[in-house]
């Protein structure tokens with residue numbers, strides 16, 4: 001093996017602060033959810049989200065008001081449910097476009113992603129946030145438009161981030177052996193799943209939340225000292 005070909009990165013807690021997601025993005029979606037469904041509720045994507053949420057909850061007869069209440073509950077619980085994530089992305093799009101939200105990306109992450117891209121690494125995102133939401137946070141970021149750096153995006157439609165099969169699917173989509181890929185995350189369960197699928201892993205511990213010790217994944221406080229070429233060989 002001659003080093004990594006691709007880096008797949010998580011967003012919340014890895015490239016971007018947990019506080020931004022919890023204190024800015026989620027409250028913005030919660031504040032605008034009722035109004036958004038009232039004004040866009042007849043659009044096919046929104047109808048599909050409402051219907052998928054009812055199916056997921058096992059409550060097929062819920063009306064729209066009840067479904068919105070369900071989605072609000074899921075939002076408060078930080079449920080990584082695809083219909084909720086899709087709706088959040090649609091709501092955030094308005095906020096980014098109006099300049100009310102700017103995507104948080106750590107300066108060290110932006111700097112490293114630019115350097116790795118320049119060295120020829122293929123960069124991908126795998127986040128519970130929808131692909132649309134991923135493009136927004138990086139497209140309207142405080143570090144500028146970072147989307148030209150990325151070759152592709154994966155969300156929960158590929159599968160849960162804590163299941164090895166999701167990483168196998170990503171490797172297949174990238175047309176790479178898993179051993180050519182480095183996965184970055186702040187979530188040990190995600191790192192375990194990626195390692196089980198044969199990917200290299202690195203844990204980002206930015207000190208925002210307590211990450212249980214002893215997990216065995218190479219750990220970094222930020223991207224400054226994280227060299228994919230030293231980790232994958």
Ligand SMILES: CSCCC(=O)C(=O)COP(=O)(O)O
Pocket residue numbers: 010011012013021025080085126127128129130133134137161
């Ligand atoms: C795409 S930014 C919003 C992130 C989000 O909704 C979320 O649930 C965070 O999940 P991640 O997999 O990036 O930790």
Ligand SMILES: [Mg+2]
Pocket residue numbers: 010011012013014185186187
């Ligand atoms: Mg994360």
